[in-house]
Structure formats: structure tokens, C-alpha cells
Amino acid sequence: MPPEPNACTDIGFVGARMSMRYCARCDNTRWVCENNLDRPFLGGRACGCGGAGAPCPACNNVDATDPDDVPAMPNGFKPDMS
Numbered sequence: 576m577p578p579e580p581n582a583c584t585d586i587g588f589v590g591a592r593m594s595m596r597y598c599a600r601c602d603n604t605r606w607v608c609e610n611n612l613d614r615p616f617l618g619g620r621a622c623g624c625g626g627a628g629a630p631c632p633a634c635n636n637v638d639a640t641d642p643d644d645v646p647a648m649p650n651g652f653k654p655d656m657s
């Protein structure tokens with residue numbers, strides 16, 4: 576039985592780019608300032624205007640009509656439920 580030639584070539588490059596996508600709105604924290612939706616709510620460039628945080632409209636969008644579709648929480652963020 577001969578080996579299959581080049582069976583795995585060209586696989587492996589397809590998904591590599593999407594996982595590295597950088598979001599300039601939220602600095603990849605996935606949360607933006609509620610008052611300034613193009614500024615991150617967390618991280619070194621956080622807005623700091625005192626407004627509340629909001630899910631990034633670019634990369635953390637949720638379906639408002641679906642109660643089970645909740646935005647991803649940033650590291651260290653603890654929803655108040657015990």
C-alpha cells in the first residue's frame with residue numbers, strides 16, 4: 576500500500592489569522608466605556624470617565640432578546656451572585 580502523497584499540505588493556515596484579531600475599541604478586553612463606546616473600560620488605556628462598562632459592540636455583541644446570551648466577562652470580573 577503506497578503512502579498518500581501530501582495529504583496534509585495546505586491545512587493549518589486557515590484558522591490562524593482569525594484567532595489573532597485585535598480589537599482597537601476595547602483593547603481586546605471585550606468591554607468598553609458605556610459613555611465612550613470606542614474606548615476600553617479596562618486595561619492600560621481604560622477610559623476612566625466614571626461611566627459604567629458595556630460589552631464591546633465590535634467583539635462582544637450579545638442578543639438582547641436572549642437572556643442566556645450573556646457577554647463574556649473579563650478576567651477578574653465577578654458578577655454579584657453568590
Ligand SMILES: [Zn+2]
Binds near residue numbers: 611624
Ligand atoms: Zn468613558
Ligand SMILES: [Zn+2]
Binds near residue numbers: 633
Ligand atoms: Zn472589542
